[in-house]
Structures are given as structure tokens and as C-alpha cells.
Amino acid sequence: MNVDWGQAFQVGGFGFLLVILVLTTLAVCMWLIGWFFNKSTSLKSLFKREKKNQPSVNTENKPKEEPEYNPEFKIDNIHRYE
Amino acid sequence: MIFDILETGFAGITWGAVMMIVIGAVLLYLGIAKKMEPLLLVPIGFGIIISNMPLAGLMDTVVDGELFHYYVTGGEPVGFFARLFSAGLESELIPIFIFLGLGAMTDFGPIIANPKTLLLGAGAQFGVYFAFFLALVLGFNIYEAACIGIIGGADGPTTIFLTNRLAPTFIGATAVAAYTYMALVPIIQPPIIKLCTTKKERQIYMKPQLREVARKEKIIFPVLAAIIIILLVPDSAPLIGMFMLGNLLRESGVTDRLADTASNAMMNILTICLGLCVGAFMSAENFLRVDSLLVFCIGIIAFAAATAGGVFLAKLMNLFVKEKINPMIGAAGVSAVPMSARVVQKMGQEENPKNFLLMQAMGPNIAGVIGTATAAGIFLGMLQ
Numbered sequence: 337m338n339v340d341w342g343q344a345f346q347v348g349g350f351g352f353l354l355v356i357l358v359l360t361t362l363a364v365c366m367w368l369i370g371w372f373f374n375k376s377t378s379l380k381s382l383f384k385r386e387k388k389n390q391p392s393v394n395t396e397n398k399p400k401e402e403p404e405y406n407p408e409f410k411i412d413n414i415h416r417y418e
Numbered sequence: 419m420i421f422d423i424l425e426t427g428f429a430g431i432t433w434g435a436v437m438m439i440v441i442g443a444v445l446l447y448l449g450i451a452k453k454m455e456p457l458l459l460v461p462i463g464f465g466i467i468i469s470n471m472p473l474a475g476l477m478d479t480v481v482d483g484e485l486f487h488y489y490v491t492g493g494e495p496v497g498f499f500a501r502l503f504s505a506g507l508e509s510e511l512i513p514i515f516i517f518l519g520l521g522a523m524t525d526f527g528p529i530i531a532n533p534k535t536l537l538l539g540a541g542a543q544f545g546v547y548f549a550f551f552l553a554l555v556l557g558f559n560i561y562e563a564a565c566i567g568i569i570g571g572a573d574g575p576t577t578i579f580l581t582n583r584l585a586p587t588f589i590g591a592t593a594v595a596a597y598t599y600m601a602l603v604p605i606i607q608p609p610i611i612k613l614c615t616t617k618k619e620r621q622i623y624m625k626p627q628l629r630e631v632a633r634k635e636k637i638i639f640p641v642l643a644a645i646i647i648i649l650l651v652p653d654s655a656p657l658i659g660m661f662m663l664g665n666l667l668r669e670s671g672v673t674d675r676l677a678d679t680a681s682n683a684m685m686n687i688l689t690i691c692l693g694l695c696v697g698a699f700m701s702a703e704n705f706l707r708v709d710s711l712l713v714f715c716i717g718i719i720a721f722a723a724a725t726a727g728g729v730f731l732a733k734l735m736n737l738f739v740k741e742k743i744n745p746m747i748g749a750a751g752v753s754a755v756p757m758s759a760r761v762v763q764k765m766g767q768e769e770n771p772k773n774f775l776l777m778q779a780m781g782p783n784i785a786g787v788i789g790t791a792t793a794a795g796i797f798l799g800m801l802q
Contacts, residue, residue, distance in 0.1 A: 359537060
């Protein structure tokens with residue numbers, strides 16, 4: 337059977353290159369999307385951390401209130417208020 | 419006489435039919451006793467046996483008023499299996515809907531987490547094109563060569579889809595070859611992997627933990643992949659479109675019922691129909707030919723070349739990447755999901771007990787499905 341080798345090389349060679357191109361394009365796009373998501377996630381967490389550090393928002397850093405007078409207070413408990 | 423031997427099937431039995439019944443029995447044995455792809459080999463094997471029963475008329479087709487006892491493409495289907503074949507396979511409904519189910523069963527997480535494994539799926543397509551040229555050299559025409567080549571992708575529905583379009587008379591041989599080699603992955607792949615790698619390469623350690631993939635990424639992937647692939651290869655639209663739709667149903671989180679139906683009930687019904695259709699097509703007239711045997715021989719070479727292609731591409735990638743990849747995961751670039759990834763995992767554990775390569779190998783494995791469907795679309799676009 338006569339084979340048109342020109343057509344065969346076009347189908348085989350070009351086809352193989354096109355498969356590689358499709359998968360490479362997809363890989364690059366997914367890498368970019370992954371990078372974007374990682375970036376936005378890390379930006380979000382950074383933003384959250386900064387918000388935490390702001391004195392108005394951060395409840396942990398509020399100056400501790402002086403304990404009220406308690407006649408049962410024992411000196412052993414003093415470290416709790418330091 | 420009420421019972422006449424001439425009216426029974428015994429009168430019409432031929433050596434070809436006997437041979438096919440034996441082949442069907444062997445496939446049943448492989449499926450049931452050896453548990454090789456039983457979901458496919460059992461209906462295929464049984465389909466072969468009953469469709470080759472003389473006088474049963476299950477695959478009867480009428481062409482220009484003449485009755486044939488086997489399926490003739492383009493004829494009017496009369497027998498029950500002939501009608502099923504015409505409605506399910508010739509119309510391409512079954513392979514395309516199987517892709518919907520496959521998509522609903524697939525987790526794209528590993529390739530999203532590690533996109534460079536997509537390239538390994540391309541490496542494995544080398545086998546498809548190698549077998550394409552080999553088939554041409556052995557005297558097949560370009561349409562038949564494309565269908566034989568696609569066996570190297572080890573993807574049954576894609577093979578059926580392409581063969582039905584380009585060389586319908588080969589559908590039995592190519593489908594059975596593709597499914598048989600898929601079933602034989604644990605036997606065929608390990609020696610080829612060992613031949614292409616050194617012990618040191620097989621022991622390369624890869625972190626089993628991939629990065630966590632966000633839900634949004636998993637939703638974006640099928641949509642984006644469908645757009646990119648169909649724009650580049652429009653003829654792959656039926657397969658890729660349904661594959662990505664199935665995955666979107668799974669990942670969207672709002673269509674659980676549809677995803678469940680696509681991946682379970684629908685998939686099971688389609689698998690029964692597909693197996694019966696492929697088996698029923700394998701009449702002695704359609705299957706016992708020299709070119710069918712050649713299809714089987716080139717098919718296994720295609721599969722071996724695809725395995726080697728993936729391994730060598732992984733080795734090539736190791737020259738450029740900081741974190742070395744175990745070249746064995748390249749072998750999973752054939753689309754026999756997940757058997758191929760399991761083989762890599764097992765071999766990896768044998769070589770280095772610390773290695774858990776399953777998730778790393780799933781990336782190329784899924785890329786192989788996408789790559790083979792794309793290659794089929796390219797063949798269609800260029801040859802139809």
C-alpha cells in the first residue's frame with residue numbers, strides 16, 4: 337500500500353508537537369493560577385497579622401486592668417498579674 | 419420429528435466461531451480468575467461467546483437486502499446487539515459519556531499541585547506516534563495507523579472513539595487490545611521501567627506530600643483546561659468537554675447528586691453496554707484476520723514505547739530541575755488510571771521503602787488521559 341509520507345510526517349510530527357504544546361500551556365496556566373492563589377493566601381495572612389498588631393483591634397495587648405482589692409488574695413498568686 | 423439437529427445452532431457452527439468462543443472464554447478466565455480488569459473483560463468475554471453462537475442472530479445486519487450474521491458498518495442493524503452497537507458505539511455516545519464518568523471520578527489535585535507532571539503525560543504520547551509510524555511501515559493505511567497508534571495511550575474509550583471515526587472495521591481489535599493492555603499494566607510496565615532506569619534513579623526520594631490545593635483552583639482547572647484544549651484542538655471537544663464537565667460536577671460542590679450518578683450508576687451501565695458491544699463486534703469474520711493479530715503486536719509495542727517515553731522525559735527533566743523527580747513516575751504517563759500509578763508506587767516501595775510515589779504518579783497518569791484525548795482530537799482534525 338502506498339503511503340503518503342509527507343502527510344504522515346505532518347500528522348505524526350505536528351501532532352506530537354501539538355500535544356506537547358497543549359500540555360505545556362496547561363501546565364504554565366496552572367502554575368500561574370497556583371502562584372496567584374499562594375500569593376493571595378499569603379497576602380491575606382499577612383494582612384490578618386498586621387490587623388492583629390494594630391492596638392485598637394488587638395485585645396491581647398490591651399493594658400491589664402489593676403486587680404481589685406481582694407482580702408483573700410495570696411502572695412503566691414502574684415505572678416498571674418505580672 | 420419435533421427436534422431436528424439441523425434447526426439447532428450445532429448445524430451452523432464453524433471453526434471461526436469455535437475459535438472466538440475459546441477467545442471469549444480466555445478473557446472470562448483472565449477477568450474472573452486472574453482479576454484482570456474484570457469489569458470490562460467479563461462483559462467483553464461473554465459478549466464474544468454469545469454473539470458467536472450460530473443462528474442466534476444477535477449481530478445480524480442487513481445491507482442492500484442481504485442478511486449478514488455479523489456487524490457491517492453502514493448496514494441496517496437487525497439483531498439486538500447490532501442495534502445496541504449502532505446506537506451506543508457507532509453513534510459515539512458510550513465512549514463520550516464514559517469520559518463524563520471518568521471526569522467525575524478524577525481528582526485533579528496532584529497535577530494542580532505539581533503542574534510539571536503534566537509534561538510527563540506528553541512524554542508518554544511518544545508511544546502513540548511511534549506506533550503510528552510503525553503501523554504505516556507495516557502496510558496499514560494512515561487512518562488505521564492512527565487508530566493502532568492510539569492504543570499506546572492505553573485509553574479504551576478514546577481508542578473506540580477514534581477507531582469508530584477513522585477505521586470502523588478495526589474497532590473490535592483496537593478496543594480489545596487497548597483494554598487487554600490496560601489490564602496487563604502490572605505485567606508489561608515493570609520490566610520496561612527497569613530496563614530504562616538505573617537502581618539509583620529508581621531510589622530517588624520524592625516528598626509524598628503535595629501542596630494543599632484550594633477548592634477554587636479545583637473549580638477553575640476543568641473550565642480553564644476545557645477552554646485551552648478545545649481552542650487548540652477543536653476536534654477533541656467531545657472527549658475533553660465531557661471529561662472536564664464530569665470533573666466540574668465533582669468539584670463544584672453543588673452538584674453532588676449528578677457527580678454521584680455520573681461516577682457510579684451511569685458509569686456502570688455504560689461499562690456493561692460497552693463491554694457487550696465490543697465483545698459482540700468480535701465475530702470470526704471481523705476479528706480472525708492477520709491484520710487483527712498485527713494490531714495486537716503493534717499495540718503492545720506502542721504501550722511499551724509510551725512507558726519508555728515517559729521515563730526518558732522524566733530523566734530529561736531531572737537535568738533542569740532542582741528537586742529531582744523519580745523517573746519511574748514518567749511511566750504513569752500512559753492513561754491507565756490508576757493501575758499505572760499503582761505499579762509505580764509498588765516499584766518505588768520495593769526500591770526505597772521510604773518512597774510513597776502514588777500521589778506523585780497520579781499527576782502524569784491523569785495528564786496521560788488528557789494527552790491521549792488531545793492526540794485523538796489531533797488525529798481526527800488532521801485526517802477527517
